[in-house]
Amino acid sequence: MIRVLLVQDTYLLRAALAAFLGREPDLEVLSASWEHAAATSWARWPDVCVVDMDSPDAAGPRGLRELSARCCAGDGTSVLLALATAERPGPLRRAYEEGALGYLSKNASPDQLVEGIRRVAKGERYIDESLGYGFLEAAEIPLTRRELSVLSLAAEGSSIGEIARSLHLSNGTVRNYLASITRKTGARNRVDAIRISRGAGWV
């Protein structure tokens, strides 16, 4: 029996997907939102955590990093199977950085998900080939870690002065970072750079 934890924020969708998976005789399925998945004291960690990487919470403090720290090396010994889309390389890269063993496109069929779960439960890597191009892009994120910090704050609506204070930089340095971000993303201006980076799931 493979115990599966399905982490997705929309109850309607995760309940339907959990019901689908639960029809398989070898799968036992729990489901939770990101917030609850990472915060809950599971009596026993599931064997496989299937995580929808597109939720904004997946990148947050109760997101994949905490879930992974608890389930994969800490409280339990789960493996991660990431649900992602080829068009948004950011979430794909975050899953890779946390050592996910499986990667499935959200445009795959539920039957492929069943197959992927069985494979990673056996300790095998599983990569849906339709994600290939996304992986190439994910390897090529053009922004540095510091540029991503600046961009994240800008995307939250912080002014240049606020970003500077928050990261202990001068206003001029923040302006230089923003100019470099705009250039590297091929954007027309700062708002456009935020739009492009959000679309790719970088911030």
Next chain:
Amino acid sequence: MIRVLLVQDTYLLRAALAAFLGREPDLEVLSASWEHAAATSWARWPDVCVVDMDSPDAAGPRGLRELSARCCAGDGTSVLLALATAERPGPLRRAYEEGALGYLSKNASPDQLVEGIRRVAKGERYIDESLGYGFLEAAEIPLTRRELSVLSLAAEGSSIGEIARSLHLSNGTVRNYLASITRKTGARNRVDAIRISRGAGWV
């Protein structure tokens, strides 16, 4: 027998939800992405169109307006059941403007969706009570139609000059609109106004 068309952009999720609905003896379920739902020549329009309003495509040219024009008054006589979230009043309002008969929170259970489908198929209004607060907010959108046009272009990364040319306004008028938008949304600046409005689903 109730024929249902489920419109949602993520194949994995809509296939699982369609499989769940398809287990009901009185439901026959088709599913499609927004793009295909509006473009397909359905042999016979379904009785109920269940539409996930959170997709960016729902507000686009192949979105709810076209689907509604074709299925509800044109080619067919379907009724609309909108899936939405109380936190994002914009999509809720768009569904209301297109005359949706049913409204269900995406945090409802799949069984509630079955109930909602049966109710609207009989021509009854169905409103999930957890959406109540969202409806209050949807009725109170603080921005005018013109301000929304300006904001949409700004959110796509257009500069003030580009917005002005595109809407046949002066740069000063565009600046005034952006100042008014920033004030009305309680934002700190233009980027923050875009963030807040996107969060609410207004643009």
